[in-house]
Amino acid sequence: MEHVFMSELDELMKVFGESGGDNSILVREDIAHFFASGNKILSTRPTQGLEIKAEETATGIAARVRVLEGTIIRNPIHLCFGILHKKGTQEIRMDIKFETGASAHFIAHCIFPKAKKVRHIMDAVVDIGENARMTYSEVHYHGPYGGIEVIPKAVVKVGKNGRYLADFSLITGMVGKLGIDYTIEVGENAVAELIARVFGHGDDEISIKERVVLEGENSKGLIKTRVALEDRAEAEVTGITEGNAAGARGHVDCMEIVKDNAVAKAIPIVNVTHPLAKVTHEAAIGSVDKRQLETLMAHGLTPEEAVDVIIKGILK
Amino acid sequence: MRPRRREVNFSAREKVTIREVNDIDNGIIKTKKLHMKRSQSEMPLLEIKDITYRVKEKEIFSGLSLEIGSKEVHAILGKNGTGKSTLAYLVMGCESYIPTSGVILFEGKIINDLKIHERAQLGITLAWQEPVRLEGISVRDYLTLKKKEIDPSLYLEMVGLSPELYLTRMMDKSLSGGERKRIELASIVALEPKLAILDEPDSGIDMLSIQDIINVINVLKKNGAAVLLITHREEIGKIADRASQICDGKIICSGDPEKVAQYYKSRKCEVCIDGACVYV
Numbered sequence: 001m002e003h004v005f006m007s008e009l010d011e012l013m014k015v016f017g018e019s020g021g022d023n024s025i026l027v028r029e030d031i032a033h034f035f036a037s038g039n040k041i042l043s044t045r046p047t048q049g050l051e052i053k054a055e056e057t058a059t060g061i062a063a064r065v066r067v068l069e070g071t072i073i074r075n076p077i078h079l080c081f082g083i084l085h086k087k088g089t090q091e092i093r094m095d096i097k098f099e100t101g102a103s104a105h106f107i108a109h110c111i112f113p114k115a116k117k118v119r120h121i122m123d124a125v126v127d128i129g130e131n132a133r134m135t136y137s138e139v140h141y142h143g144p145y146g147g148i149e150v151i152p153k154a155v156v157k158v159g160k161n162g163r164y165l166a167d168f169s170l171i172t173g174m175v176g177k178l179g180i181d182y183t184i185e186v187g188e189n190a191v192a193e194l195i196a197r198v199f200g201h202g203d204d205e206i207s208i209k210e211r212v213v214l215e216g217e218n219s220k221g222l223i224k225t226r227v228a229l230e231d232r233a234e235a236e237v238t239g240i241t242e243g244n245a246a247g248a249r250g251h252v253d254c255m256e257i258v259k260d261n262a263v264a265k266a267i268p269i270v271n272v273t274h275p276l277a278k279v280t281h282e283a284a285i286g287s288v289d290k291r292q293l294e295t296l297m298a299h300g301l302t303p304e305e306a307v308d309v310i311i312k313g314i315l316k
Numbered sequence: 317m318r319p320r321r322r323e324v325n326f327s328a329r330e331k332v333t334i335r336e337v338n339d340i341d342n343g344i345i346k347t348k349k350l351h352m353k354r355s356q357s358e359m360p361l362l363e364i365k366d367i368t369y370r371v372k373e374k375e376i377f378s379g380l381s382l383e384i385g386s387k388e389v390h391a392i393l394g395k396n397g398t399g400k401s402t403l404a405y406l407v408m409g410c411e412s413y414i415p416t417s418g419v420i421l422f423e424g425k426i427i428n429d430l431k432i433h434e435r436a437q438l439g440i441t442l443a444w445q446e447p448v449r450l451e452g453i454s455v456r457d458y459l460t461l462k463k464k465e466i467d468p469s470l471y472l473e474m475v476g477l478s479p480e481l482y483l484t485r486m487m488d489k490s491l492s493g494g495e496r497k498r499i500e501l502a503s504i505v506a507l508e509p510k511l512a513i514l515d516e517p518d519s520g521i522d523m524l525s526i527q528d529i530i531n532v533i534n535v536l537k538k539n540g541a542a543v544l545l546i547t548h549r550e551e552i553g554k555i556a557d558r559a560s561q562i563c564d565g566k567i568i569c570s571g572d573p574e575k576v577a578q579y580y581k582s583r584k585c586e587v588c589i590d591g592a593c594v595y596v
Contacts, residue, residue: 226451255451291448294410297432298442299507300462306433309461313452 009035009042011084015113019141019172025078032073035080036061038088047073050104060091060121067132069099076137077104082111083118086147094124098132098162105135112140115176116147126156126164128190133163142173146202149177156182158190160216168196171315175204175233182209188216188245195224197315200233200262211240214248214277221250228311229262240269243277252281255314257288259307359424361386361542362407362511367418369399369406376402378565379418384511389533389543391556391573393580398562400546401445404513407544408442409435422511439510445519445546447500450487455499458487459506471502474535476528493520501532505539512536513544518552530555550577 009026012035017023025031032047039056046052049071054063061081067073083090098104112118128134142148150170158164164184175198184192194210206229212221223239241250256264268281288307296306360383369377376399384390394400405413407420409432419426427435450458459468469479475498485491487499497520504512517529526549533555536543547553559573561580569576 289448290411291444292450294408294432295444295448295450296461298408298436298440299503300433300436300441302433303431309453310450313450316452 008037008040008084012037012042012080012082012111015082015084015111015141016080016109019109019111019113021080021109031075031078033078033080034063035078036090036092037082037084038090047075047077049073049102050077057091057093059089060093062093063095065094065096067098067102067104067134069129070101071099071104072102073104076107079106079108080111081108081120081122082113083115083120084111084113085118086114086116087118089119089121091121092123094122094126096124096126096134098126098128098134100129100159101131102129103133106137108136108138110138110140110150112148113143113173114145115143116145118148118176120148120150122150122152122154124152124154124156126154128156128158128162128164130159131161132159133165135163135165135167137167138169140170140172142170142176144174146174146176146204148174149179150175151179151181153181154183156184156192158184158186158192160188160190162187162190164190164192166192166194168194168198169315171197171199174202175200175206177205178207180208180210183211183213184221185213185215186219186221189218190216191220193222193224195226197226198228198235199311199315200227200229200235202231202233204229204233206233206235206237208235209238209240211242212250213242213244214250214279215244216248217245218247218249219245220248223250223252223254225254225256225266226314227254227256227264228259228315229256229264230259232261234263236265236267238267238269239281240271241279241281243270243272243274243279245274246276248274248277248279250277250279252279252283254281254283254285256283256285257311257314258285259287360384360421361388361423362544363419363421363424364403364407365419365421367406367415367420369402369413370416375565377406377415380562380566382560382567382570384542384544386510387537387540387542388558389537389545389556391545391547391553391559391576392562393547393553393559393576394562399565400562401515403562404442404515404544404546407435407511407513408432408440436507440513441504441507441509441511442513443500443504443515443517445515446493447496449489449491449496453487454483455485455487456483458499459503461503463506463508466506468502468506471506472499474505474528475499475502475532476525477502494522494525497521498525498528501529505532505535508539509536509541511542511544513546515546516548517545518547518549526551553577 034044035042039060049068051066186192210223225237227235237254239252252268254266258264264285266283270279293306362384364382366379392400472479556573559576560567560570
């Protein structure tokens with residue numbers, strides 16, 4: 001059943017296209033989508049093996065998503081959440097379940113082009129069943145004002161042999177205030193990879209807290225964070241990995257580049273409770289690496305061009 | 317006796333250089349007096365004139381002079397710690413590598429105050445001994461950083477790497493040291509420099525692939541570049557047109573690469589046998 005609310009959808013799609021999105025996904029019948037602005041559901045298209053039951057709440061959307069047993073969805077499923085006005089609140093509550101052997105890639109486009117006083121809250125509970133695989137990419141497009149608060153929170157459980165790959169990207173526009181809080185529990189032979197890329201400017205405040213609990217034997221976890229900061233932006237990155245089972249392997253990798261008067265802080269925490277588990281961490285904070293800079297300058301790039309190439313590279 | 321160099325203006329387009337150089341004769345360094353009359357078109361591409369370079373109290377170079385001609389492959393020999401890489405960084409203009417005294421000229425212009433990218437824009441480039449890794453930058457991006465129009469495949473093939481396998485690879489930790497080194501050499505050729513400084517291009521590359529490096533140097537030369545070649549490998553040094561031995565902060569001899577290499581290996585230099593340098 002297709003549900004369409006055209007005028008606001010047109011506006012959302014316009015910004016979606018301008019931010020690099022492919023507008024054709026709205027009309028393609030082989031691509032599932034779910035688009036919402038504020039607390040209005042604008043358009044949905046399910047696909048075989050995917051159930052989305054969503055309702056509008058007073059402040060946002062509540063959605064129950066199921067990828068049914070054994071279903072492998074080849075094309076990415078596009079979610080688009082946004083507030084097109086200067087002010088507003090959007091609370092997204094997601095209950096996602098991947099049944100045994102299911103596989104799908106969700107791409108969430110979060111669009112706030114005019115935000116001056118906007119609050120976007122994402123609260124997700126995700127259950128990935130045995131042998132299931134979920135890839136979740138969240139791409140933010142913010143306007144130039146920085147008047148936005150983004151609070152993504154997720155509790156994810158990855159079952160035996162499951163895979164959870166998440167990629168959060170906020171590199172266009174001002175960040176505003178960002179407060180990521182993810183906890184992932186990883187079961188036997190399962191894998192969780194969390195990647196976050198954020199570019200802070202002006203007076204942006206960034207807080208990223210990601211916790212991976214390696215609960216099952218031979219479970220694996222990676223927390224990779226890349227943050228670039230300029231002006232007076234501030235960031236605090238906390239990467240926690242717990243190794244609680246034999247053969248568990250985890251790694252925390254944080255890199256933050258600071259320019260101007262920006263301030264960066266990294267807190268890698270490793271906690272191992274099983275003698276056969278192993279967790280490693282690395283954190284690098286500082287200005288742009290001098291050798292990288294000089295290498296690019298020896299190729300004829302100006303210092304400004306070289307810094308741009310390095311920052312775009314780490315945020316790619 | 318320390319050789320001196322005196323230059324006399326002859327005309328606007330010509331000058332005569334009366335130069336005393338150390339050459340090797342029957343395994344012994346002898347100072348010879350050369351009268352050189354050259355037009356501007358024959359001026360050295362790179363002239364390092366009497367430079368001193370001091371770090372805190374330690375004098376790394378004390379009156380080092382060196383000339384490299386256009387399209388000349390010039391090998392630098394010397395023990396570890398004699399300042400071969402420092403010389404490379406001084407010519408490239410790396411941060412904090414500024415001569416305490418003396419001048420570096422490129423195509424007749426003093427470049428002491430130029431930044432790295434300004435020197436690169438004049439046609440100087442450097443392949444570091446240990447090239448850096450760069451996250452999120454593909455091999456294709458790297459080879460076309462400055463020249464978008466080139467076909468990067470040609471340059472990868474030149475260094476023995478398959479474009480199909482490598483163009484989309486990232487320039488990060490996933491590349492081995494040898495792979496990264498080859499890509500760096502490919503990028504240097506792609507830049508079409510006038511002067512390529514290769515700091516130990518053979519380190520980290522397996523013995524069987526030494527020919528690839530020799531090919532790169534030959535291509536650079538064919539494309540009109542001069543090469544300042546820092547190497548420990550004799551087979552690579554042999555392809556140079558000239559060689560110089562650096563010791564105790566100076567060039568102690570220059571000339572035929574094989575003769576300089578023989579002299580270097582013979583360790584006849586007094587410094588190498590814990591004596592005072594006879595050159596001073």
